[in-house]
Amino acid sequence: MFSKLNPVAASERPDLLAPSTLAALSYVPSAQVFEIDPALADTETLCAEYGYPLDVMGNAVLVLGKREGQQRQACAMTLAHRRLDVNGLIRRKLDVRKASFAPMDYAVEVSGMEYGGITPVGLPADWPIWVDAAVADTPWLCIGSGVRRSKLILVGSELLNLPGAERIEDLARDIA
Numbered sequence: 001m002f003s004k005l006n007p008v009a010a011s012e013r014p015d016l017l018a019p020s021t022l023a024a025l026s027y028v029p030s031a032q033v034f035e036i037d038p039a040l041a042d043t044e045t046l047c048a049e050y051g052y053p054l055d056v057m058g059n060a061v062l063v064l065g066k067r068e069g070q071q072r073q074a075c076a077m078t079l080a081h082r083r084l085d086v087n088g089l090i091r092r093k094l095d096v097r098k099a100s101f102a103p104m105d106y107a108v109e110v111s112g113m114e115y116g117g118i119t120p121v122g123l124p125a126d127w128p129i130w131v132d133a134a135v136a137d138t139p140w141l142c143i144g145s146g147v148r149r150s151k152l153i154l155v156g157s158e159l160l161n162l163p164g165a166e167r168i169e170d171l172a173r174d175i176a
Helices: 019-023 043-050 086-094 104-111 156-161
Strands: 032-035 058-067 070-079 082-084 099-101 129-132 141-144 150-154 165-168 172-174
Touching: 058 086, 058 104, 058 141, 070 082, 070 086, 070 172, 086 099, 129 156, 150 156, 156 165
Parallel strands: 070 129, 129 165
Antiparallel strands: 032 150, 058 070, 058 099, 082 172, 141 150
16 A cells, blocks of 8 residues: 555664664564655645545554643554544543643653654553554554654554553544
8 A cells, every 4th residue: 555655674774763663663573664754744744645545544642641640641542534532531541630642842752752753663661552443453554653754654453562552442533
């Protein structure tokens, strides 16, 4: 599906990966990478430019909440045509009163990745990674590479190999 972008094995182009993403490639052995104009890093922009449907594009969203003064965090993976249930399932799973998206500065700092390229591949091992079942069931998925100038392509179910990864039914819902 992504052949017109000329992807290559991710291990062959370490220059197109965040250092932490490169270090985590063993968890996602199918991973391929392709270079893009950083201005196209936004999912909808990339899809419009190359004619790809949103249902093969994955978004990593870092979510936060506090309980008893302690911050709780997770990475939630959804397909681009779906929306996370932040105030429902994610809030309950974090066991907090209110969950929200991580601010950009915080997301960049804790991930060690560029905003617009954040991926679960290479996140700190103590971060829970919640993978929507629809993501895990996607045969070929396009996600961030840790930098804005490239994207990874991998088998969706391989995300479940990452430390702290968990498949979650109905983590996200189709946009109406």
